[in-house]
Amino acid sequence: MTSDSLLTVGLAQIAPIWFDREKTLKKVEKYISDAADRGCSLVAFGEAIVPGYPFWLELTDAAVFNSSIQKEIHAEYMHQAVSIERGDLSEICSLAKTRQIAVYLGCIERPLDRGGHSLYCSMVFIDRNGNIGSVHRKLMPTYDERLAWSIGDGNGLRVHSLGAFTCGGLNCWENWMPLARSALYAQGEDLHVCIFPGSHHNTYDITPFIAKESRSFVITVSGLMRKEDFPIGLLHRERIVEHAPDLLTDGGSCVANPDGTWLIEPTTIGEEALLVTTLDHRRVREERQNFDPSGHYSRPDILKLTVNRERQSVVTFKE
Template sequence: MKDPLLKVALAQITPVWLDKTGTIKKIENAITEAASKKAELVVFGETLLPGYPFWISLTDGAQFNSTIQKEIHAHYAQNAVVIERGDLDSICNIAEENNIAIYLGILERPKDRGGHSLYASLVYINQKGEIKSVHRKLQPTYEERLSWSPGDGNGLLVHPLKSFTVGGLNCWENWMPLPRAALYGQGENLHVSVWPGSDYNTKDITRFIARESRSYVISVSSLMRKEDFPITTPYLEEILEKAPDVLGNGGSCIAGPDGEWILEPVLHKEGLLIEILDFNRVLQERQNFDPVGHYSRPDVTQLHINRERQSTIRFAKE
C-alpha cells in the first residue's frame, strides 16, 4: 500500500514583476526551501513567472494602437517563458535533485503557435524533473484577453503523485464545470487551482470544488503591492498613478474532501504554507458521493474532450 500522506507547500510569493530571470531565482529558492521542509509538492500562482498583467486595467488597456500598450506588451513578451528554448530547465533540475513535484503558473510564448502570442499556462513538473503537462488557459478572463490568447485542451491531464491523482486549472477556469469534470473523470482527487492573488477569488470556489468533487483543493495566489513594481518597469509612472496599494493580497488556502477548511485563506503573508494531506479522507467522502463514479449516469450525460494541441499549420506526413 502506498503512503497515504502527502506534504504540500503553497508558495505565496511576489514575482520580480516582468523580470523572468529574477523571478526564476525566487522560484528556485522557494522550491529549495519547500524541499528542505520535506514537502513533496510545491504550487505557485497564476503567471507568477514573470507576473500578472496588472497594467491593462490601470492604463486604458483597450485603447487601440496605443504606444504605451504596445511597448509594455513587448516587454512582457520578452520576459515570457519559451519552454522549447529551455527556460524551465533549471527549475526541472531542482525538482529532480530534491525529489519534489511542482505546479507553476507561467506566461508562455510557445513555438508551436508561432512564437509571438502569449498564453497563461500551468506547468506540471514531476519528482523526476520532467515536464508532464502544459495547460494553456482555455479562456482568458475579461481584460486578460488584451494580452493572453485562448488555449486548448491538450493540458487537461492528471498525474500520479504517491496515493493521489493531481490535476489543475488556471484562475476562472475553475468556475467552468466541464473542464472540472474533465479532470474528475480521469480520477483527480487533489485539485490545484492557481490565481493571480485575491481571497475574493479563493474564499468560495475552493470549498465549492472540494465539496463537489470530494477531493482536496489547493488554491495558490501570488502577492503584489504598489511598491513591488520594479523601477525598470516601462511606463512605471503611468501604472502607479491609478494602482491601488494592494493589487494581490494572497488568499492561498486548502479545503478538504468534505468542503471544510484545512487552511483558511492567508492574507498579506509572503512565504510557504505547508500542510499534510491524508488520502484516506478522499475515500471516506467518496462513500456517499462520487461525481464520476457511483453518483454519475454516463448513459445519460457524457463529456467529450479534444486534447489535440492546436496549431495554425499541419504538415502532411512524407
C-alpha cells in the first residue's frame, strides 16, 4: 500500500432543510468542512438534497390535473431550486477550493439553457480547485418524479481524475441502466458514486452489484428524511404530513470493494452521519486482472455503445 494509491472519502448522509435552498447549502458547507477536517479528498451527498426530494408527490395525489395545490407547491419548489448560472453554488465551490476537497452534490437544478422554468435532478461534480467539472441531469426521472422533474441528457456522462482514481456517478435508479454505467466504465471509471434520496432497500443490493460488475469501488450515499424534517410553516404542510410515515427515507449509505464485498455495510439507518473510509487503488488493479468490462474482457468489434453528450436545447441561434 502506497500513499499515492490511497483516497479518503466521506459519505454525508443528511436530511435537507426541506424547501430551503440557502439553509440546506449552509448545512452542506458544514459537512464539507467536517469531511475536510477528517482528511477526505472527496465528499458526496444524496440525490436532490438541495432543496430536497419531492416527497409531496406521493403524499398529496400529485397526478390530479390542474390542481391549485400542486401548482402552488411546485412553484415554491422551483423558487427554491438551484440556478448554477445565478451563482447559487459559488460558496460551495469556494469552500471546495479552500479546503482542497472534491464534492458530488445532488440538487434540483433550474437551468437557464432550457428557458429557466423546468427542473432537473442534477448531480454536480466540483473539483478540488472549486471548478464545476460536470452537471449530470438525470436521464429518466423515476415514476412520480416525472410530475416534478424533466428528462435530462447525456452531457454530464463524464468522469474526473481524483488522485489515482477516475470517478463518475449517477442518480438513483439510473444506476440500474446498463448503458449509462457502460458509458462511464468506458471512460476509465474505477470509482463509481451512486446518490439516492434513500433508503437501505435501494442501496443494499445495487452497491455490491455495480462493484462486482465494474470491478470498481462503489460509494452509495443516501439522504435522510423524517416526518419532523418537514418545516413548520411549510406551504400545505398539513396535507403533506397527513399521510407521511415517521421515516420517509432511512439512509443506508455504504461502500463496496471492487470484488463486491462490503467496505462499509448499509447499517447506518435513521440518523445523520458522516461516514469516512480510505480506498486503495491497488484493489481495483487486482480485480481487473480477471475482468475488465471495457478493456480485455470487452468485444468492441461486436458490441459498441454510442453516447450523445450534446446538451439538449430547443433553439440554436445564428447571428
